[in-house]
Amino acid sequence: MKPEKPVRAGTAVVVATSGSTGAAKGVELSAAALSASAAATHARLGGPGQWLLTLPAHHIAGVQVIVRSLLAGLPPVLRGTQAFADAVAAMTGPRRYTSLVPTQLLRLLDDPAGLDALRTFDAVLLGGAATPGPLLARARAAGVTISTTYGMSETAGGCVYDGRPLDGVRVRLAHGVIHLAGPVLASGYRLDPAATAQAFIDGWFRTTDLGELRPDGTLDVLGRADFMINTGGVKVAPAAVEEVLTAQSGVAEACVVDLPSEEWGQLVAAVVVPADPANPPEVSALRAAVRERLGGPAAPKLVRFADHLPLRGPGKVDRNGVKDLLRGT
Template structure:
């Protein structure tokens, strides 16, 4: 069986066919400049492994393209476990790019519930939500989308009509989560990736059938939601997938109540003066401070420290930005001196990448002034 490239206009029909045993689908964006390179790297003229329903093409922080091969069984297991956790099958509103795993799963869940997914398209979130029929209504957002919707009356009203709103793609600041819940929005944080058919840990607790373990502080995941491997790359597959487990590149820890806390990518850890600092931990402190809406912490090169802890901060009110010294002091008090950013810059917004993830390379450029 060959791999069929498809853009957003035909993704729903193509996914429905793939779930039923039809041609495997390679979702691609018609707008992104990297699409041609990703398509070529996926070699659609070459057969796919038996049982493959979808290949999700990604290019990570290194820019190296890879294709995650997902079976219909893995996609279906993920969708069924999601509906079981949320209270039952329902109709889904697509607000994320359909060529990313989060968007693919929004469509798959709705299809397996026997309901047509609602595609937002050029409409506002509220307009698209008003066309939904139920019986239960779900959507999936990234934190930046949630923040913007909470800031408008019509967006907040629409959010309150959903039975669940999933949040993934990036860490959700604690104050944003608390604000949404206090406003009556039924949000749930998700953790997962293309290799796990999307989110597989909700609010720190694995979905039914999913197992989590830590090995030297690195998160490993197992269960029926796992991908079969990387397209045309047996070496990478053997490295990441072994004995039924997928080795992520994320560091984590288990809280006292047994839930999983994700500390961030292991390759994002900052080594400053010989001390390792987790950017996610610093971001949590910064976003908990008055006047801070969003924050991103990255490393910058430093002759003195090796790597410098630096932060870009988005204020809740641009006319009254937070005081940089107070932010630095808050981090120092909570996490210690090495974690306190030596550079903090207040910016209008954080550059985004893909389905709403923060573009950390773009943040570094902002902080360098380039």
């Protein structure tokens, strides 16, 4: 049997990306990058604390819960299959933290015991996927201390909290695309020098996300550049359409994708998860809301309802699965 090729020198872990738009890649992260991220997170949140692990430990968010726990000298509490509230009851640290994805937050807000437990955390990190504005507002109004995070495996997890980079992290835009730099960066992709050279350039990691910087320096993430829909010559950002849809009464979640169209080139299509499956919102009302806010081309020409969105990785929507739902396959 041929021996496995060694990892890059200094590599502590290799984390697989979610592969949402293709084959997953192995991200090589050093102990220094992981530690820098963990230390900067604790500094931003107000100090070390005990962490509840609710996400898979082989994904970067789970890896970082372990690393932060090691640096804090406090054992993490593992949720496993037990109820969220029961896992929280086992926590003993003076400060308590956890990381969730939006789907988990939505379910906990609907569970009285889970919501009570959420309120006891000094901070709940929310990442892994875009968070609908209404969901975020609902959680904060319920007394949950939320910090939204932006980052990826290549940045040792979240490196921008509530739109502001962690200490040591730098953000710039190049033609609207977000570039990130700092001590949290990965060393590269395992056994893929071409992809490494394309993404990691002169100390910067070139993401595939579009963003805007507000005058105060806050970063707004607009969505993946490669998810942009060109319909009839007009470019539509799916994230913007999803934001409008999830703001409508009766909508719990939504995902917007493109489908091929002879007439339009690409068709704007949406899968919507109703808050009450027995009483879904009117499709015409959803289209009208998008049309009023973003213009006619952005209004989904195809809308289907589903009980849930297909997921891939820690809370990430499987967009190919969404397309299959829309095609009826």
